[in-house]
Amino acid sequence: MSKAPQPGKDCWRIEHANAASVIVDAEDYFRHARAAMLKAQKRIMLIGWDFDARITLLRQDEADDGAPIIIGDFISWLVEQRPDLHIYLLRWDMGAIKSLFRGSTIVTLLKWMRHPRITVKLDAHHPPAASHHQKIVVIDDCFAFCGGIDMTGDRWDTRHHRDDDPARRHPDGSYYGPWHDATTALKGPFAAALGDHARARWKGAGGGDLTPIKGIQDCWPDDLAVQFHDVDVAIARTAPKMDDQAEVTEIEQLYCNQIAAAKHSIYAESQYFASRRIAEAMARRLDEPDGPQIVIVNPEQADGWLEQQAMDTARARLVEALRARDVHGRLALYHPFTARGVPIYVHAKILIVDDRIVRVGSSNMNNRSMRLDTECDMTIDTALAANAGQGDTIRAIRDDLIAEHLDLPVERVAKILAERGLVAGIEELRDKPGRTLRAYVTPNLNDVQAWLADNEILDPEGPEEMFEAIEKRGLFRRMGHWVRHPHLHRRKR
Template sequence: MLSFLQESAYEIAATSIYIINFAIILNLIFREKRSIETIVAWTAVLTTLPAVGIVIFMLFGRGIAKNNMFKIKEQEDKIIKASISQSKDRLKYSSMIDQNLKDNIDMIDALTNSNNAHYTNNNSVDIYDKSIDFFDSLLEELKNAQQYINIQFYIFKDDDIGNKIIDILIEKAKSGVEVRLLYDAVGSRLLSEKTLVKLKKNGVKTGSFFPSLLKIVNFNLNYRNHRKIVVIDGNVAFVGGNNVGDEYLGKNPRFGEWRDTHLKLTGDCVVDLNIRFILDWRYTTKENLDLAKYFDECQTPNISFNKSSNNIGIQIVSSGPDITELDEIKYGYIKMIQKARKYIYIQSPYLILDRTLIDSLKIACLSGVDVRIMIPSKPDHPFVYWASCSYAGELLKFGAKVYTYGDDAFLHAKTIVIDDKICSIGTANMDIRSFELNFEVNAFIYSEEVSKKQRTIFENDITNSNEITIDSYNSRPRSIKIKESISRLLSPLL
């Protein structure tokens, strides 16, 4: 009798699991707007690992509400659209005079229409290709803050560099400066409660994006705020690949030298980065900050033609999984690839491409464009690394050149530059996760001067890299081929 009951319970449990799996698969196919590759990958996981698959899906595959989480009030929407409309009117006139604008007006329009990405050109840009230079500049600018500091990182640790920043934030808060620190709950899981209490006690406001339940269970584990934004007094801003942790200064023996790229920006583009921060902050903390106040920090942007380092065109573009119809940063990358006539140089720690991107790069190669891609020489996530190698190998067959950076180093920079004309630097990797699952932000920069600097940085990095040739790739061991094949199959989920 007991055996019969056990068999019945097992049958009921097994049947329930298969019914749940089938329901999830139907939901993926008919209700959620996901890529075919992602649906096929999840279907494979759910059918081959029925019980485990449900757990994996609930942790990593569950969707979020597909509406704009970062809502803009009607009054603010009018201000933003009016500002964009004025910029468009100026651009139409200016593009008849300025050749650089004329060459890039299609790209500017594409990002404006897909993301309300405001174009400004009274900006200056500093590129930091060494993390120590970025942190030195950040610490100095934080010390100079007089009115407010808005600071946001995916990873924020209270280690040596983290505590240096924390000490300044506390000192500034005590002196009357408004200080807000926004961090991702999963990325910053090592940020201690003791430190958070100390920050709050000393007047620093903090916010945790998609917080975990009891710091153990996170039902939005798959959707992370990967943005890194600092805005100080509305005068200066930072955006790029570095997080806050000692490993970014090369102090973790596992990674060795940490190679990253970060920007310091001044000009009207600072307002656009500040708006991105404020929208994230309002969603996370429910503090009712007024965007209109921060628009008042600058006058209506002017479009001028002075070819100086203080006259650089920039669009701040953000993307996230809350808007299903658009992958705004990916669209920007694709547009750059399509526009390239001479060269495309890409740096990314992860290279996991959907069909559109890989076909665009193949077409560029076949068109005679010099396509060069740089990825790390060592993995931080093994499956992601082997999947990246697989996509790199596919592009090698079409004439792309692929490099792995350093022997005892980790490349974390997220950059793309074309033809000494346009470059994009920010938080988005060249991978499906960044395009579809993470909340990201990039600066798209229209400047011969800045693009040449980024090209030079890339070329200098080549001297510290090893080239993967088609012969060396084809002669890789069978064990690596198996790792690549399995990882590529799972790549839409990585």
């Protein structure tokens, strides 16, 4: 049997969850987050990369409980309804600067600052050019969300990812494109452990000590279906090396171990594919004559010109290197598109290995998430004794994700994947009109883009590399043992 996660090596802690579920796309997440916060009695901790007080958590026609639907108003209303409730909001300091100029944001923040039970802090405890990237909500230390969805603009979408959905609008009324994302909900001792982590983050940002909350049990949202009952869940983190902080690379090690453990299939969704170490781990599996099939779902392009120069170019170089090793035809990369052919932006961070492992968190498959930014992921692994018998649920989550991308009944997708395998099954099912997955095509790389990718100018592997001499850096500097193809270093024609 493959090794289970090991605290102190590839995870921080393993804790019990009385209930757990994977939540896909922000329509469901925002609705369940609001319902969970309505149950809060003592404390809510909101930790994120970004936060926009103007977004709505529900559509207007869904609100029938008298509580506001705009999150800024909702938080203010909530503390007035619960005289013992304290709310702590921690977000990345650099990302907060531009948000101050979003409509009524300053007014809302000033209102919160005057309230004795709402505390907002900007987290500056990170190296230059790093970010706090975790997306965590902890409620009364009995319930938590952990995943990849921030409570900010551009995130809300349904699982249908309809073209021109009238509800997919910025607070100013302008339209944004379709968005795919994921998080998890967990109840019990796991939530208390995530509360320990959240309080440590709060203290590290200068927020002082907070004591744990004890004795509260009623915290699961009433309408959220439970997928897992009584499971053990691993928490893995990334934290950069700093003068007062040791480096934490649990997330990177867990990725490598989970890729190495795969028997039949690896299914991943990630905003980026640009990590050398993850590519190396996959290359080793592609070398094996009976290794696993690997499917990666990425957005067609990164969000923003700067990210495209860094991440998309690095992806092209790594994919070409892996394809050169994929003599058995087991690697496939795809992008989801709407019915009219509009790219769906993939922001989810998911890894599903066989019917054994499901992992959801904030970490992308890029260098920053391995060593520079702060990240937090959760994993349910059937190699842990308490999780025996959960394989069908894990496989069903994977099949449901693929069915969403292909806009097909999950029963049909599950049947074809079981018969044909992961890659061949998707290839058979995606050849259709309407919403579907399209295969990744390596773009032409100009000389500047190739240089940026090879030298990792915009995706450093850690804080020390930010100032490392360029001649010592490079996408392939440790890959001499698995890159032997000179066409990878030429501009593609």
